[in-house]
Amino acid sequence: MRGVALTLAVLMMLSFLALVYESRIRTLCCARKVHLLELRLARLYRISTNLKGVIYYNALRLIYSDPDYLLDPPKYMRTLRSAVDVLCSAFARMYSIRASCKILSLKGPFELNDVPSAYVGASGYVKGATCYQVCINLTLSDKYVWVTRSECFLLCHPIRYFAIKRAFNLAIEEAMEEGCCSEGYIRSYIEGILGDVEILAMNVSAVNNCLTVLAVVRDYKAEELGIWSPSSCIVKINVTRCRLKE
Amino acid sequence: MIVRWYVLEGLAAIILGLIIALLVSESRVLSHLLSDKLTVEQALKCEFSARRLAEITFNPQNFASLTLKIESQGSNRSYVCSEYSPSLLIIDLVSNKTLILLVPCKE
Numbered sequence: 375m376r377g378v379a380l381t382l383a384v385l386m387m388l389s390f391l392a393l394v395y396e397s398r399i400r401t402l403c404c405a406r407k408v409h410l411l412e413l414r415l416a417r418l419y420r421i422s423t424n425l426k427g428v429i430y431y432n433a434l435r436l437i438y439s440d441p442d443y444l445l446d447p448p449k450y451m452r453t454l455r456s457a458v459d460v461l462c463s464a465f466a467r468m469y470s471i472r473a474s475c476k477i478l479s480l481k482g483p484f485e486l487n488d489v490p491s492a493y494v495g496a497s498g499y500v501k502g503a504t505c506y507q508v509c510i511n512l513t514l515s516d517k518y519v520w521v522t523r524s525e526c527f528l529l530c531h532p533i534r535y536f537a538i539k540r541a542f543n544l545a546i547e548e549a550m551e552e553g554c555c556s557e558g559y560i561r562s563y564i565e566g567i568l569g570d571v572e573i574l575a576m577n578v579s580a581v582n583n584c585l586t587v588l589a590v591v592r593d594y595k596a597e598e599l600g601i602w603s604p605s606s607c608i609v610k611i612n613v614t615r616c617r618l619k620e
Numbered sequence: 621m622i623v624r625w626y627v628l629e630g631l632a633a634i635i636l637g638l639i640i641a642l643l644v645s646e647s648r649v650l651s652h653l654l655s656d657k658l659t660v661e662q663a664l665k666c667e668f669s670a671r672r673l674a675e676i677t678f679n680p681q682n683f684a685s686l687t688l689k690i691e692s693q694g695s696n697r698s699y700v701c702s703e704y705s706p707s708l709l710i711i712d713l714v715s716n717k718t719l720i721l722l723v724p725c726k727e
Contacts, residue, residue, distance in 0.1 A: 388637030416667035427678025
């Protein structure tokens with residue numbers, strides 16, 4: 375009788391031990407799955423940070439490569455859309471994931487005025503820089519996990535397009551008041567107001583009571599602040615002022 | 621000395637139990653799970669360091685040097701530092717160049 379009791383006790387103890395190990399294995403299996411999901415998420419989050427950065431980099435690079443993008447938002451939007459598609463498909467191929475990106479909005483161009491310098495994208499630029507704000511929405515998936523992120527970038531070019539345009543407006547107004555519409559007058563006026571710009575080419579035309587000035591201007595101040603090639607600090611200005619008929 | 625049957629039975633049960641315990645605790649499944657768990661933890665650390673690096677790399681203040689790095693090289697370049705290496709993909713559409721950086725994992 376004692377033997378049977380002893381045997382049963384030992385068997386029960388060992389079966390409890392086995393149960394403990396079994397539950398430990400189950401926990402580890404579950405923990406492993408959680409860990410793997412965590413890793414997938416971390417991977418997708420890293421890829422989304424990478425993709426977001428590459429989109430930001432290329433969006434800014436496009437503006438610097440051709441300053442016309444600064445003054446033509448529809449053209450910039452089209453180019454940016456196709457660039458974003460190319461980048462998303464490249465990332466999808468590279469990491470075997472699904473990647474899609476939508477451009478939610480494009481605001482601008484506007485003049486950088488009182489944005490705090492600590493704001494990413496604005497630091498390094500002074501007042502008067504020309505900026506866009508782009509908001510994008512990224513969705514990445516590897517069939518198991520999804521990552522969705524919305525981000526807004528401030529894309530700035532140091533060229534002072536609006537300040538230069540204002541100076542041209544003033545110059546034309548002055549010229550009209552003085553009754554002097556010569557190119558030399560406007561040139562000296564502009565260079566007097568904004569000391570650090572050079573007018574590379576200018577065409578002045580007067581039709582009826584309107585004066586139109588087309589000019590290509592180099593902004594030397596912007597060249598000092600640009601993060602890329604200084605040759606891109608040239609901007610085209612087109613200003614028309616009309617005098618009211620008396 | 622006559623060995624009673626219940627003593628033998630008890631010994632057999634103990635040995636059987638020990639064998640079961642040994643099989644369970646030292647099974648390949650368990651050791652695989654344990655080692656795999658460690659690898660996943662290391663991989664997670666790598667991912668976090670890669671993300672930090674991506675955030676630094678894609679700060680606009682670093683764009684000019686990044687462009688120089690991309691444009692100065694003829695072909696794709698990479699650094700391999702550990703078995704699990706998260707990579708950073710840098711694409712410059714203006715110069716049409718791609719750079720793949722395998723991020724070193726610190727142990």
